Amino acid sequence: MNRVNTILQQKSIRITPMRQLVLRHILQEEAVFGLNKLEEALPKSDRITLFRTLKTFEEKGIIHSIPNGTSEVKYALCKEHCGPGQHLDFHPHFLCIKCDHIECIESVNIPKLHIPEGYIGLEFNLTIKGICIQCEN
Ligand SMILES: [Zn+2]
Ligand SMILES: [Zn+2]
């Protein structure tokens, strides 16, 4: 069985040609991607379907979204331990202010944050803005 189907089955996602197509593309391409680029790369698929597919992938723990301060949501592939309704991507994201490069900083673990009693934290994220290694040189 190929990797695409294996991942879809692992995350209990019903296999459809569209989901296979999108996931195959994500696995081949660069680590972080946005809807616009995906749409360009897969011209035969319409934006709504693509968006829904990404939402499903996000809900099931295949990809996680990266808040980046623009209207276009960026996504990155999750590690295997993420699953339906549960993301364990506790790493910061780096955003280069010069070239807009975004990446997962997997080597850094965000420590558990303690919020005041009575508050319910639903998601938290850490984005580091700065200058990437390419732009530094
Ligand atoms: Zn995840
Ligand atoms: Zn850069």
Ligand SMILES: [Zn+2]
């Ligand atoms: Zn990430």
